[in-house]
Amino acid sequence: MIKRPQMLLSVISTVVALALVLTLVLVLGDDESSPPAPGPTLDSVVTKFTSALSADQDYRPPKPDERRTAANGFAALVDGRGPADFEKLGFSVRDGVDPATGRPYTIATNEPGTGRAWGMYVIDRSAPPSLVVEVPHPAFDLRTELFGVDLFHRVPGAVLLIAGAHRKADDDQADVAHEVNSVFHVIATVLAARGLTQVQLHGFHDQNQPDTDIVLSSGATPAGGAARRAAQRLTAAGFAVCVGWEDRCEGLEGTTNVQGKAAATDSTAFLHVEMSRTIRESPERRAEVVRALAEADLRRP
Structure with missing residues (x-):
């Protein structure tokens, strides 16, 4: 025969256990119904950045000591040694996760509203640095920044370089594809010196080449395997x-192109991609261009 105190203790234990289970269910259910809000997509971050650029914006070229700081600071950032030196130039640096790929990245954005309009740089952290994707003329070569983001999404370990000023700013001094005294050029050469292939994205008016969709070249460098594979893939895509x-x-x-000339000096691969306005205006054609470039495996010279 079970004694009354023992029976009461058993009932209390059962009630406590049920209460714990109910609490756990409620907590888990609340977590499942209220997931953390996703961060902004990289596309939207880049589009917001480039939409603010204009020919009359403030811009000044970095001084020699600032270019040295940029080279050392970005190398440290890529290598995971911290952003402190790069932040000295006014860059804000943060880590995030790309909603499109689920891959971690680090993004550095220039100081807003000042002449230090020196660019936006995104490092994919899911793999060692593998490919440099360059957008030197955002807001001028329209939509090229979208091609850059799409190609960045397709290549683990890619590093995306976007100029921080309209190419016509400061009497064309902000044209980073033709000026060596820019943070953009400094960073491109740091990465090229590590043996990384550069893919630089541009645009042309349809009337300049009415029978051509894409002009593909290797700039001042010899045409190697990466350039020839890209030509084959793009041609095969129609x-x-x-x-x-x-x-x-x-x-x-x-x-x-000064990045191409530097690549020739370093004996690294450089691919110059000019796209017609019609191609740049079509999301479908953009996807086809990016797919062809990704399938060419430009990480291999």
């Missing part, structure tokens, strides 16, 4: 491609 190392392409071959 694009009309003018190949700069074989044909004359109405001065769109990028031979005066």
